[in-house]
Amino acid sequence: MCGIIGCVGREDTLDTLVHGLSKLEYRGYDSAGVALSEAGDDEADGSAESEGSLDVVKCAGKIDDLRTALEGRETSGPVGVGHTRWSTHGPPTDANAHPHVDCTGQVAVVHNGIIENYQALRDELSTAGHEFRSDTDTEVVPHLVEAGLREGLDMEEAVREAIARLEGSYAIAVVVAGEETVFAARNDSPLVLGVDDDATYLASDVPAFRDFTDRVVYLADGEFARLDAAGWTVTDAAGEVVDKDVETVDWDPEETGKSGYDHFMLKEIHEQPRALRQCLRGRVDELGGAVDIGDLGDLSPTGVQFVAAGTSYHAALYAARLFREAGVPAQAFLASEYATGVPPIGDALVVGVTQSGETADTLSAMREASRRGARTLAVTNTVGSTAAREADHTLYIRAGPEIGVAATKTFASQLAALNLLSLATAESGGRDVVAALRDLPGDVQTLLDDSGAAEVAAEFVDAGAYFFIGRGYHYPVALEGALKMKEITYKHAEGFAAGELKHGPLALVTEDTPVFAVVTGDDELATKTVGNVKEVEARDAPVVAVTDGQSDVERYADHVLELPETHRRAASVLANVQLQLVSYHVANELGRSIDKPRNLAKSVTVE
Structure with a gap:
């Protein structure tokens, strides 16, 4: 739920980090911080004795508070990470803000997610003499890395060993004094690389670096990334190189600006006609009254179970009624209740509705459905998201980036996409529904105007x-x-x-x-x-x-x-x-x- 940004290869690293955090503030905004690493005169060798420095600045509050804290500081370094927090373990204080460091102040870590075994790790590390300064689960990570370095491991080995001991969900980025490298790993929490000719970026969401590059690499669970002056490398848990596709983001950086509106939410409410057109484009045959949602195979569900949370759950309730009216048994479940609740019905199709494609409760529900043998379909806004990668089928709602925390245009696009799904798979509706969908963008514009x-x-x-x-x-x-x-x-x-x-x-x-x-x-x-x-x-x-x-x-x-x-x-x-x-x-x-x-x-x- 928090925001991570990292970069390697830029001369204006600090400005880049703060800019990226400002683009991620919708993911969390109760504290923020940055850490920059700079090698010394001699080339860093990856050991605990490497020459160099690590500069960490963090504080409770929003990004503007961090900017104030940075005023007059000679914070430098060609490599760095930043974080904007949504509190889970411990209140929003300066001490609980990320990045967190080890006892020596040489290792800095930013983290999204929850480390479920942090208390056992913290007790073990405290017994070994490590001193903790925060209430967070994250702080065990830099101390685990520090322990590995003391045992003689090189930097990458120490980070890998630390990651291997964690249980729970995480997206983690690590920098170390003297190392012009960012190490990162993910499990059940998103991380994406941004690839440019002269720099490489790391973030929990594309808007953090979209102003600099449109080329991205989506990390999968269990993968480990290394960013340095030579570029980037992704490996699996065993250290084997993973061949990753570099994809192109098809939206403009201007889409994440306010465009003259007072708030992102108001802008995104007014973007709904365009979002709906994008959702419907190429999928509706106006003359034939038919719908084509792409190559999803022969779904032909005998029953449908929708799993979702929050606003997406309301879209799921709407969709369940669509299918029931078409004669297909359908239910909507709160994703957080599903995994321990009702199993799939016979040959049911389990549909996860999630605008981000990273909603933890919905992903857990979909995974449980897969374990039980059900087919899964993700209805999401985010290409390359975990839901899109893990589901058997994916239907994109095509709403474009949404920055305001309260969902607006994504809900409208979910309803439109779910109408298309019902029309294509359950013969729910007909020409009159297709005509209404065709007219929907114009009708929304009329409403907004009046x-x-x-x-x-x-x-x-x-x-x-x-x-x-x-x-x-x-x-x-x-x-x-x-x-x-x-x-x-x-x-x-x-x-x-x-x-x-x-x-x-x-x-x-x-x-x-x-x-x-x-x-x-x-x-x-x-x-x-x-x-x-x-x-x-x-x-x-x-x-x-x-x-x-x-x-x-x-x-x-x-x-x-x-x-x-x-x-x-x-x-x-x-x-x-x-x-x-x-x-x-x-x-x-x-x-x-x-x-x-x-x-x-x-x-x-x-x-």
Whole structure:
């Protein structure tokens, strides 16, 4: 969940590290630090006695706090690593910030993930005389390396021996005084190399170095990388060289900038028409009413189990309904509950929905499904991610890079991609659905141009709580609307299936509880939801109707957020955009840290 950056071969190493950290701050932002290594006059020989220096600067707070700490410092060195943290072991303090060093201050380590056996290792090292300065699990790593160097191992051997003793998830980068080399390894936590003519980069995500190169190498679990002046080498756990493909990232660095918007989240909300076009491009035959999602083989599932977390779980709930309506048994599971829960159903297809492709809970669920003999499909945004590599099949949502911690355009693209999946494999829908998907980018743009969400947000910015209700495909949207409100406003918000209000939650409804009701069409679902709105109105709660105007829900609403008329499956995407805007504007009115909400991180790589 944290961010790692490393580089070898640049003259402006420190500036490069800090720039990379600023691009990774969405992954963690409660502390940050850098370590730079510089060889001495004589060539470093890899031993503990190598000449040279190691300069470490770190502090609690955001990247700007690190910049302040670096002012006036003559920090130098052609090789370095940096880290921005999302706390797991120990609070965000200067001592707990990465990089962590050994007793001598000659070995520095940055780490993402959780070392599950750190306490046993720490006890062993403490008994051997090592002194610890932090509460973190990470700090055992530099001390393990130090112990290896004391035993006469060379630098690479010492790092390999240290890595071999770790249990858990990790992406680790190590620098040592006197060594103009970065060593790195990964297990269940992402690491990617950036390859340029004169420099090599290491990061937990491509945006960290995308301004410098578009050539990347994705590391797999169990692989070990060495970056030095000669370039880069990847080996396996046994030390055998692994032949890695160098791939090209197909998005522009400008896509990770704000482009004049006040926040990444607002920019990404407004990028949804383009993201949807990218998702649909080449996959929809508008004349024939058919869908082609590429060579996924003959999936023909007799049952589908979706596993996901957070926003992706809401997309999974939506997708499960798509398949059930097509006559295919389907369920959505919280990934964190799946591995110890229900086994795959017969010849079920297990679909992991994960925008990053690195979500630890979802990866564990998919691996458990594979162990049980199920076929797996990853629905993800990230080429080269762990989910994409490990799954039997992959469907990319093509949303482009998303920097804001709260998912927006990736959710819309997930819903579109999952519609394509159901159309292609379960014959769910037909020409009317394909036509609605074709029109969806334009409909979202119309909504963005005319939305009244800012006025609604201003009206209810001081509300004590927010409720969101919907039925059918709109129930997951109600859950997602509440999640967005929680994530970026820090206000209490709940999403419900509309019919469940009267089974308990109605006791919480007051005149200080605005209820956002998603109602589209004029079918039975709409009629029943209007009835639930009347229940709310009778208790003096303000109602905001998110509607296409086909029902008479406006009669019972205090405010209306309009939707273009479309198929009910596409209407859920449109309704979600209105709710995203409401949450954004409430958070903005409250002065919240919208792109970096407290206690959260973009890619959740720990269980």
